[in-house]
Amino acid sequence: MEGKKTRKRLQANTALRQIITDFYAEGHRAKAEGRPVIWIPPMNGLIELFYAMGITPVFPENWAPLCAAIGTNRKNFEYAAKRGFSGDLCGYFRNNVGYALDGINEENQPLNGLPAPDFLISFGAGCIPTMKAFQVMCDHFKVPVFRADLPQVAMEKIEKRHIAYGVAQIKRLIRFLEDETGLKFDIDKLRQAVIHTNEACRLWDEIMALRSTVPSPFSAAEIGIMFVMVTRHGTEIAVNFLKDVLREVKEKVARGEGVIPHEKIRLFWDNIPLWYNMQLFNYFEKWDAVVVAETYTSAWSLRLNPDEPLESIAYKSLVSYPLVSCVSLNKRIELITRAVRDYKIDGAILHSNRSCRPISMGQMDIGRVLAEELSVPSVMFDGDHMDGEKFSMAQFQTRIDALMEMILQKKRAS
Amino acid sequence: MDPKFKDLVNRHKEIAREGKEKNGRLVFGTLCSYVPVEILHAFDILPIRLWGDGKNHERADTLLPTYICPPARNIMAMGLAGHYDFLDGVIHSYTCDATCGLFNIWCRNLKPAFSFLLSPPYMNTDEAVAYCIAEFKALIAALEDYTGKQFSAGRLRKSINLYDAARERIGAIYQANRNGAAVRYLDLYQMNLALQVLPIETVVPFYDGYLSNIRMSPGKGARRRVMISGSVVSDPDILERIEALGGDIVADDTCLGYRLVRERVPPREDPLSALAHYYLDRPPCSSRADFPARKDYILKTISAFGVNAVIFMHQKFCEPHLADHPFLKNVLTEKGIPQVQLELEGEGLSGQIQTRLEGFFEMLEAG
Numbered sequence: 001m002e003g004k005k006t007r008k009r010l011q012a013n014t015a016l017r018q019i020i021t022d023f024y025a026e027g028h029r030a031k032a033e034g035r036p037v038i039w040i041p042p043m044n045g046l047i048e049l050f051y052a053m054g055i056t057p058v059f060p061e062n063w064a065p066l067c068a069a070i071g072t073n074r075k076n077f078e079y080a081a082k083r084g085f086s087g088d089l090c091g092y093f094r095n096n097v098g099y100a101l102d103g104i105n106e107e108n109q110p111l112n113g114l115p116a117p118d119f120l121i122s123f124g125a126g127c128i129p130t131m132k133a134f135q136v137m138c139d140h141f142k143v144p145v146f147r148a149d150l151p152q153v154a155m156e157k158i159e160k161r162h163i164a165y166g167v168a169q170i171k172r173l174i175r176f177l178e179d180e181t182g183l184k185f186d187i188d189k190l191r192q193a194v195i196h197t198n199e200a201c202r203l204w205d206e207i208m209a210l211r212s213t214v215p216s217p218f219s220a221a222e223i224g225i226m227f228v229m230v231t232r233h234g235t236e237i238a239v240n241f242l243k244d245v246l247r248e249v250k251e252k253v254a255r256g257e258g259v260i261p262h263e264k265i266r267l268f269w270d271n272i273p274l275w276y277n278m279q280l281f282n283y284f285e286k287w288d289a290v291v292v293a294e295t296y297t298s299a300w301s302l303r304l305n306p307d308e309p310l311e312s313i314a315y316k317s318l319v320s321y322p323l324v325s326c327v328s329l330n331k332r333i334e335l336i337t338r339a340v341r342d343y344k345i346d347g348a349i350l351h352s353n354r355s356c357r358p359i360s361m362g363q364m365d366i367g368r369v370l371a372e373e374l375s376v377p378s379v380m381f382d383g384d385h386m387d388g389e390k391f392s393m394a395q396f397q398t399r400i401d402a403l404m405e406m407i408l409q410k411k412r413a414s
Numbered sequence: 415m416d417p418k419f420k421d422l423v424n425r426h427k428e429i430a431r432e433g434k435e436k437n438g439r440l441v442f443g444t445l446c447s448y449v450p451v452e453i454l455h456a457f458d459i460l461p462i463r464l465w466g467d468g469k470n471h472e473r474a475d476t477l478l479p480t481y482i483c484p485p486a487r488n489i490m491a492m493g494l495a496g497h498y499d500f501l502d503g504v505i506h507s508y509t510c511d512a513t514c515g516l517f518n519i520w521c522r523n524l525k526p527a528f529s530f531l532l533s534p535p536y537m538n539t540d541e542a543v544a545y546c547i548a549e550f551k552a553l554i555a556a557l558e559d560y561t562g563k564q565f566s567a568g569r570l571r572k573s574i575n576l577y578d579a580a581r582e583r584i585g586a587i588y589q590a591n592r593n594g595a596a597v598r599y600l601d602l603y604q605m606n607l608a609l610q611v612l613p614i615e616t617v618v619p620f621y622d623g624y625l626s627n628i629r630m631s632p633g634k635g636a637r638r639r640v641m642i643s644g645s646v647v648s649d650p651d652i653l654e655r656i657e658a659l660g661g662d663i664v665a666d667d668t669c670l671g672y673r674l675v676r677e678r679v680p681p682r683e684d685p686l687s688a689l690a691h692y693y694l695d696r697p698p699c700s701s702r703a704d705f706p707a708r709k710d711y712i713l714k715t716i717s718a719f720g721v722n723a724v725i726f727m728h729q730k731f732c733e734p735h736l737a738d739h740p741f742l743k744n745v746l747t748e749k750g751i752p753q754v755q756l757e758l759e760g761e762g763l764s765g766q767i768q769t770r771l772e773g774f775f776e777m778l779e780a781g
Contacts, residue, residue: 084740088481088731122704124536128511132737135705139741147704149542151533151549152508161552165535165545172541326511327531329518354481357733361515364477365522 009259010222012245019241020066023231024111030056031115036181039117039137041130041148045316048193048234048309049170053183058114060096060137061130062230067095068275068386070110076103077387090129091355091386097136117141119180121173125150126321127358146176154328155319166314190309193234197316198304200233203242205301210249211292212343215258217249220269220291221281229300258290265289265407266344268376270336270366271351271359272296272385283397287404293343295359298335299323325358332362333369340374347407348378349400355384377410379403415601419620423604426611430462431500433613440502440561443526445489445517447610447674448507448534448702450550450689455573455614456566457557461505463610463670464489464498465648471760477519483729484760485646486516493524503528503560505553509701510645510734528560536702538694546690570685576614581675583621584609587628588672591664592719596631599663600653606670637662638778639720643712643742644727644758645669645700645735651763652756652771656725659775665719667712668727673697700734708738709745716751723778724753725771730760752778 030037038050042061050057067073073091079098081087087094104113122145123134138145149169153162174185207225210217225245232238252258267284269291274280281291302319304312322328323335339345348370350363363380370376379399384390422429430441440459444451451461471487473494478487492498504526506517514531521529532549535542554565584605591597601624608617640661647653647668656663666672677696682688697703697711715721724746728735739755746753754774756767 084743086736086739089733089736093733093737124702124704128701128733129737132734136737136741139705147537149535149537151535151545152514153533154531157531157533159552161545161548162533165541165548168541168545326515326518327508329515329522352479354479357479357482357731358511358515360479361482361512362519362522363479365519 010218010225010245010248012225012241012248013222015241015244016225016227019232019237020227021111022237023227024114027056027058027115028112036118036183037115038119038121039114039134040121041123041126041134042230045313045318045320046170046173047231048190048197048313049173049177049185051234052189052193053174053177053181053185055177055181055183056115057231058117059231060100060114060133061092062227063099063114064092064095064386065275066110067099069278071276072099072103072110073276073386075106079103090127090357091384093129093133095386096133100133100137101140117143119143119177120145122147124148125152125317127325127356144176144180146173148173150317152327153318153322155322155331156328158315158318162318163311163314166317167310170310170314187309190313191306194304194309194312195306196235196239197233198306198312200229200238200242201300201302201304203239203246204229204297207242207246207249208293208297208301209342210246210253213253214266214344215256215260215263216266216290216292216343217252217257217259219259219281220273220294221259221278223273223294223297224278226297226300260285260288260290262288263290264411265346265404267291268336268339268343268345268348269294269296269351270348270363271353272356273351274383274388274391275385276388277391280396283400284404287408289347289404289407291349293339293345295324295332295336298339321358326361327358329362329365333366336366337369337374340370340376345376346411347403348376349403350378350380351385352380352382353385354382354390355386377403377406415598415604416620416623419608419624420604422612422616422620423608426462426608427497427500429612430460433460434500434502441500442503442505442528443498443501444610445504445506445513446509447669447699448509448693449505449532450507450553450693451614452570452573452577452679452689453550453553453557454505455576456570457561457563459503459557459561460613461610462501463607464492464504465607465611465646466492477523478516481731482512482515483645483731484758485648485729486512488760490516490520493520498524501526503530505530505532507532507534509699510732512731512733528556530556534693534702536698542694543687543690546694547684547686550686550690567685570689573614574679574685574689576618577609578679580609580614580618580621582678583618583625584675585672586625587621588665588675588719590625590628591662594630594634595628596634597628598657599666600650600657602663602671603650603653606674609674610670634662638723638775639664641665641667641712641716641719641721641724642727643667643724643735645729645732647671647727647758649727649758649762652727652758652767655763655768655771659771660779661723661725661775665715665721667715669699672715673699673711700738705738705741708742712742712745713749716749722751723774724751725774726753726755727758728755729758752781
C-alpha cells in the first residue's frame with residue numbers, strides 16, 4: 001500500500017518538486033557554510049522571524065509526510081520502537097523521533113535527509129506528540145534549546161492578553177537567537193516577511209475559493225501545495241509559487257475544466273490525508289466524485305498586519321493549532337458548515353485518524369451536524385495519516401461505496 | 415481508615431446533589447487538577463473532579479473514538495448515563511489533548527449552563543505568572559457574570575487557607591508513610607480523591623483524625639518501597655494487588671497525588687498572585703512538563719521517599735506518559751532502580767496486569 005502516487009493534474013507540481021528539493025538543499029548548504037540551522041515545530045507562526053534573521057528553519061514534522069510518501073517511515077517506526085516508544089503514539093512522533101535519533105545516521109537518504117540542528121525549540125504548545133517529540137530531540141541533540149511557551153486558546157477566545165504574552169515570548173526568543181548566533185534582529189525585515197506571509201495567505205484563500213467552482217479545478221490530491229505554507233511563509237518563494245498556482249487554476253476555471261471529466265459528486269475530507277497513499281483520492285473518480293475541500297487546508301486562512309509584525313506572528317502562532325484541532329469544537333464545526341455551503345458539498349469523509357487525536361475527537365459531533373443540520377451524508381473510516389498498517393483499503397472502499405450510493409440516491413430523489 | 419470517610423468519598427456525587435438541592439449551592443465539574451478550585455470555592459461553588467474507575471466506557475463510543483484513553487471515555491460514559499446531571503458548569507484547564515477534546519464534546523452534548531477553558535502558561539517566569547493571573551481574572555469575570563456575585567479577595571484568601579490546610583495534612587500523611595507509619599496507599603488514594611470531590615470543609619477533620627491515629631509499623635521495612643507513575647490511576651484493585659505482593663506504595667507521580675500536595679500556596683498580599691505561583695511552582699504534570707522537569711520530580715521524590723522500585727501505570731493511548739516513558743526508563747536504569755510498565759485498558763486488575771506484577775515482584779525478590 002505504501003508509497004503509491006496520485007495522478008496530479010496541476011502543472012505547478014513540477015515547480016513544487018523543485019521548491020521541495022531546494023528547501024532541503026538550502027538546509028544542507030547552510031550547515032556546510034556554517035550558518036545556523038534550527039529545528040522548529042510546525043505551524044508555529046515563527047517562520048517569518050527565522051527567515052528575517054537569516055536562520056535556516058527545518059521542520060521535522062514536515063519531513064514526516066515525505067518519509068511516508070517515500071516509504072522510509074517504516075524504518076523510522078522501527079527505530080522508535082527499538083528505543084521503547086509505544087506503537088500507540090502518533091505516527092509523526094514515531095517517525096520523527098525514530099529519524100532524529102537513528103535514521104538521520106543512515107547513508108543515501110532521499111534529499112540527503114535533514115541537516116542536524118544547531119538549536120532547538122522545546123515546545124510548550126501545539127499537540128502533545130509535537131511537544132514531546134521536540135523534548136526527545138532536545139534530550140538527544142546536545143545543542144542550545146529555547147523553551148517556548150504558548151498557551152492553548154480556543155480561536156474565538158483569543159484576546160489581547162494572549163497576544164501580549166505571545167509577543168513577550170517572541171521577544172525572549174529574539175534575545176536567545178541574537179545571543180546564540182550573533183545575528184541582529186531587524187524589525188523591518190520581519191515586517192517584510194509578514195507582508196509575504198499575508199500575501200501568501202490571501203493567495204491561498206483565493207486559490208481555495210476557486211474550488212467552489214463547478215466543476216472543481218483541482219482536488220485534495222493537490223494538498224502537497226501546502227508545503228510552501230508550512231516551510232516558505234515569510235518568503236517570496238511562497239508568494240511567487242502561489243501566484244503561478246492561482247494563474248493556472250484561474251485558467252482551468254475559465255476553460256470550465258474540472259479535475260475529473262464528469263464531476264457529479266463533491267466531497268469534503270476531514271482530518272489529515274494518508275500521506276503514504278495519496279492515490280486514495282483517485283478512488284472517488286469511479287463515482288465521478290472529487291474532494292473539493294478539507295479541514296486541514298483551512299489552517300492558513302488568516303490575515304496578518306505588517307504594521308504590527310510581532311503581534312501578527314504571535315497571533316499566527318496562537319491560531320495555527322486550534323484552527324484544525326479540538327481546542328474549539330464549535331469553531332471547527334462552524335468552519336465545516338461554511339465549507340459545506342461554500343463548496344456545495346454532497347457528502348463528507350471523516351478520517352478517524354489514530355495518529356491524530358486532537359483532530360479526530362469531535363468527528364462524531366461533526367457527523368451529526370452534517371446529517372441533522374446540513375442534510376449532508378458522511379462516512380467515517382479508521383485510518384492513520386502515517387502508518388499504513390493501521391488502514392484497511394477494503395474497509396475504506398466498502399464505506400466509500402456505501403456513501404456514494406447514499407449520495408446518488410439522495411440526488412435521484414431530489 | 416474511618417469507614418465513614420470512605421463512604422463519603424464513594425457517595426461524593428450524591429453529596430454534591432444533596433447539597434445543591436438543600437442549599438442551592440452550585441456544583442461545577444472539573445477535568446484536571448490545574449483548575450484553580452480555590453477561585454470556585456470563593457464564589458461558593460462546589461468543585462467536583464469528574465472521576466471514575468474507567469471500567470464502563472462503551473457508552474462513550476457514540477461520541478469518542480475507541481483510541482482515546484479509558485478514563486476519558488469513562489467520564490463521557492458517566493456523563494451520558496446522567497451521573498453528573500446535577501452539574502451547573504464544567505471547567506477545564508488545558509493539559510492533554512484528550513481531556514481538551516473531552517471538555518469540548520461534553521459541553522456540546524451535555525450543555526452545562528456554564529463552561530470555561532482556562533489556558534495556563536507552560537513556564538514559570540514573571541511574565542508567565544502575570545499572564546496566569548490575567549487568565550484567572552478572566553475566569554473570575556465569567557464567574558461574576560454567571561453567579562451575579564462579586565469577587566472578594568478576602569473570601570479567596572479563606573478558600574486558599576482551607577485547601578492549603580487539607581494539602582498540608584495529606585502531605586504530612588505522605589511523610590508519615592515515608593517514615594514507616596502504618597499508612598496504606600489505598601487510604602492516601604481516598605484522601606487525595608476526597609480533596610478533589612468532597613466539600614473541602616468536610617475533609618480536614620477526617621485527615622486530622624487519620625493523622626492522630628497513625629502508628630508506626632514495625633514490619634514496613636521489609637517491604638519494597640514503590641513509586642507509581644502515570645496519569646489517571648483510578649483502579650484501587652491494582653493498588654491493592656501491589657500491596658498484596660509485598661509492595662509499599664510510598665510515593666506517586668500521578669494526576670491525583672503528591673505533586674498536588676507537596677507545595678503550599680505562598681504567602682503573598684495578592685491572593686491571585688499567590689495562587690498563580692502555587693499552580694506554576696508545583697511539579698508539572700507530563701502534559702505541561704519538559705523532560706528535565708520530569709526527571710527532577712521523579713529523582714527528587716525517589717530520593718526523598720527512599721523508593722526502590724517504580725511501577726509505571728500507563729493508560730492505553732495516553733500520549734504524554736507514553737512519550738515520556740523511554741526517557742524516564744533510562745533515567746531509572748542509570749540509577750539502578752527496577753521498574754515495570756503496566757498498560758491499563760480500563761479493565762482494572764486484568765490477568766495480564768496480574769502476571770506482569772507477579773513477575774516484577776518475583777524479579778525483585780530474586781535480585
